Amino acid sequence: MNGVVLVLNQDYEPLNVTNLPRAFRLVFGAKAEILEYDHQVIRTVSREFHAPSVIRLQHRVHRPRPRVKLTRREVFARDRHTCQYCGRVANDLTLDHILPRHRGGSHTWDNLVAACKPCNHRKGGKTPEEARVRLLRPPFEPRSDLYSLFTPYLADERNEAWRNYLFLGRN
Ligand SMILES: [Zn+2]
Structure with a gap:
């Protein structure tokens, strides 16, 4: 089982990326629902499952704002x-x-x-x-660009379905 799964918060905000085993655990534990499937079929001895590509948590989780690493x-x-x-x-x-x-x-x-x-x-x-020098502007902690965490995955066409969720509400 390879492949990655986009996890959305209950309010559809992209949260993180997880692997298939963890995504299945969330879905089978009724903690998440599948919004999109990828084309993979996972076969076990007795059953087969379509692999999720995008899942959404059933309960909203609070996430602290991701911070930009100081480098x-x-x-x-x-x-x-x-x-x-x-x-x-x-x-x-x-x-x-x-x-x-x-x-x-x-x-x-x-x-x-x-x-x-x-x-x-x-x-x-x-x-x-x-x-006797002056700063052009006061320095500040930059906000992290949430979307830069996810866009690298879009290079893989198996994650095509993510586009519909990553750019929701983004101007
Ligand atoms: Zn200078």
Whole structure:
């Protein structure tokens, strides 16, 4: 049994992706209903089952907002590959701690920005005030794009039916 199954919350919001054995357990345990089948038929000694492709939970589960992992790449993406001090778009950006680490600055979304090498060098171990530089905008924790978790699966044509559910209500 291979293949993956899209799990929707009770309100049809895409929740996660699971494997067939887990999906069958949810369905047979009356915890989920099948909305779409894929073309696979699973045969056991006595029965055969059509494999689900999309299932929907019978009860709504509360899901905490997925968070974006704090990495260099994600900070650069949030800052649109633009130095947050001079506005230059550069492909050799560095990660700058706004309040330097040795001054107690944290390694967090709101203390990290993309900075070009000259700006990072000029700022050195100083605060923006001391270095007389200003940020283009206050840094923030980006929202995770829920749909980017699912779209890679659409490359597999067996998951074609997912499209009807992934883009519901999305503008
Ligand atoms: Zn710069």
